[in-house]
Amino acid sequence: MPTSTTEAPLIVWFRKDLRLADNPALNAAAESGRPIVPLFILDDQKRPWAPGGASRWWLHHSLAALQADLAKCGARLLLRRGSPAKVLDEVLRESGAEGVLWNRGYEPTVIARDKIIKADLQKAGKRAESFNGTLLFEPWELKTQAGHPFKVFTPFCRNALRMQPRTPLAAPKALNGFAGSLTSDTLQTWTLLPTRPDWAGGLRKAWTPGETAAAALLDQFRENTAESYLISRDLPGEVGTSRLSPHLAFGEISAHQIWHRARTWEQGAGVTGFVRQIIWREFCTHLLYHFPQLPEEPLRREFSAFPWRRDPGSITAWQQGRTGYPIVDAGMRELWHTGWMHNRVRMVVASFLVKHLLLPWRVGEDWFWDTLVDADLANNAANWQWVAGCGTDAAPYFRVFNPVLQGEKFDKNGAYVRRWVPEIAGLPDSLLHKPWEASEAQLQAAGIVAGQTYPVPIVDHKTARSRALLAFAELRNV
DNA sequence: TGAAATGTTGGGGCG
């Protein structure tokens, strides 16, 4: 154990910033010249918004990647389980560290927890410093002229585009890893991976977690998709998006890195649209910061009285992708299988849950939280509130996606539906998004038995649409 | 980051 204070190490507390490049906390520790103790703490207590199943799968592999990357630089990632305050205290004592550095989080519980930790560390004479490794702009930096937080995306985006985010930091070439012996858990004992049943087969095929893979995805996006992004991003049957969301959620790549890379590309509508999506992420996080009740409560108070239906059968049908609407079912199955769903289809299935089925947006929020590898509290909550119409900058109540038209418009050749709903793949394009219009002969030719091999629609579109309009319009008059 | 209903226009079939 080091005794001289000049040798006292610094703990770098990794959280949702599982990368070496552009990591301000790690960078500051490296520049200090002191030995570094990289630490990840698994807080396994039961608590609201603890990571869902898909996130835990990703976390396991992301940590494995970080562990390997750190090892290459000469540092060993310490894995500990328990309450962060307690674990930090232990590791401080065991290592004789001078303090703890970390990158800030913006979830209400994280803010509250970190505030206490920081105060306690400082009281104990330890160094405790937090950095911005996650956001292009801090939530308190972007304000309206009146000094309020932005509630509407468009002006938020206009203002954000005028700011200049800091330049990304290079990854430290070598790290002065702490040489003392500290015990570490092994990833395997954390049981982040599913067993009995192992439902992660589809995830393994779809993803490679880790910083290296994230950088490669960004390169691929620039080469294949960036230019056509504005149109191709709406086509779920094609690879028209960056698919960076889970990497971004775990901080394997930073918004700064993406922003600055995009600056170096040939500017066009596609690149602008892509950067706009990064700004949406900022917007959602800022909203959560300023409105901490975002995940639980509708921001428009009148929605607290909305007569959502109770209907466990419909919830299950939606979750399992058995609603009888092919584009909806395809999306829900893609989610279950890969831990991800194309953005266009997310809007369709969300609109279907909230408007066609009149089920609470919280039901969708919870399901997405558990099944998405890119689950992010702010994005998830803000976007569900947006669809339900109860957010600050929300879709108008009368906007009801027609699942047939959405399918015909964005999955014209049916590639997406045929991939995820193979039991109706034999239908011609003209019937693929509305199998209930197929004749008996056409069904037979496609090998479909309506109601058995594929469900009949659990609600009639026209009926459900009028029902939703009625319910939402009534709310408006309250 | 819709969709459906309603309104308008203009070409063409037809008496």
Added chain:
DNA sequence: ACGCCCCAACATTTC
């Protein structure tokens, strides 16, 4: 050739 009707195709408005 004319008026009438039908109905795409497009525009506007309403939910």
